[in-house]
Amino acid sequence: MDKKVLIVEDENSIRGFLKINFRRNDFTVIEASSGEEGFRKAMLENPHIAVLDVMLPGKDGFTLCKELRDRFPDMGIIMLTARNQDMDRIMGLEQGADDYLSKPFNPIELMLRVKAIIRRIESKDVFKDKEVVERNGFKLDLYSQKLYKGDKEIYITPKEYLLFKLFIESPGKAFTRDELLNIIWGYEYFGDPKIVDVNIRRLRTKIEEDPSEPKYIQTIWGTGYRWNNEEDI
Template identity: 30%
Template sequence: MSTPHSPALLRSDGSPVRVLVVDDEQMLTDLLSMALKMEGWEVRTAESGFEALQAAKEFRPDALVLDIMMPDLDGMSVLQRLRQSGDDVPVLFLTAKDAVADRVAGLTAGGDDYVTKPFSLEEVVARLRALMRRSGTAHAADEEPILRVGDLSLNEDSHEVERDGTEIELTATEFELLRFLMRNERKVVSKAQILDRVWSYDFGGRSSVVELYISYLRKKIDAGREPLIHTVRGVGYMIKAPQ
């Protein structure tokens, strides 16, 4: 399933990433396990909430695929216990529910992304890759970790950002937004694309959140300097170095 455009993900020590898949449908866990192993990842499965907590403690996964509806301890409760224990593993929720309220509830509880059944295996893999890259738990094997646009640099491994040698402090969301812009240097990206790639779920058309975070970035990146972030009216945003 890996392609030249999706290089293998590795942990910081160079070992394969680890993913824990939790669902009470064995056919589904077997299918997901097979797909993730094809990526070169280490995979462990669990069929109940309590089993998932024990596996997370022993396996120390880099990402968790977690079904919400389970017979003993539901996914929300599993996540709550993990967070209370100080485990901040990125979590991708699986559920048959498609209501926006359920999606928001899962994300509010501390989940990182959400996929509804039925889903494509490619989508699950893509979202897991994004979660692990975004959390800093994994990096691409053949990718240069530093992005540069003009005098601006972003280190994807250490999450350090500098402009003209001056360090810039960003929140996790600001960092991911800037990374998306820099990965698309000199390309116009729409608000819809930003919502999909940075937040990974639907804001119900509330594109104002993009405008807000673009303004945050401009204050930190461009204030008092030659602007790098540009608005293309009616289309979206673009980052490019001054001519």
């Protein structure tokens, strides 16, 4: 399966330049122009490598780096900055970055550093993507985006698929309604926040034996939802 790289850079010209170089090296490229968008796409796409600009609108690169490192311990993270200052480099590494490059940089050097990080990831045997995620009797096919319970397919909408994928890949993790809204619908969504509850309720009717007494997607009263981490339910 293709290697995935997340590029979070607000300058279109630099982001386009990076995209071309990564695609030439057989990467699937995920783009974002802000820290908020970058985190949301990381949660949905699970990239192997993230290339983060330090100076981003809204959430800066250092904050995003820390959030990604907390959520994805094995992700390779490289920081980019236009400021050639030791303090930036130190701060980036302290937040969990694997490496650091100052602009302007040589694309060959960037790819060499990326490949070095990939070798580290491969040596830990965590680089291989799973085409099928299995938990509690469910099978989620990431290629076809189909959900099965046992051998029976459960028909779900694209948003229900994203919700289910997020839950099943993060068992036991509590998500607030705002987090789910931002991750699945995006920070630019300004509709009714109750859309989260509506989609959870609809998803429960499809996967739970008794939607009124859910055992898979649990409600955390006053907060949000989480996937039951017990394997034998």
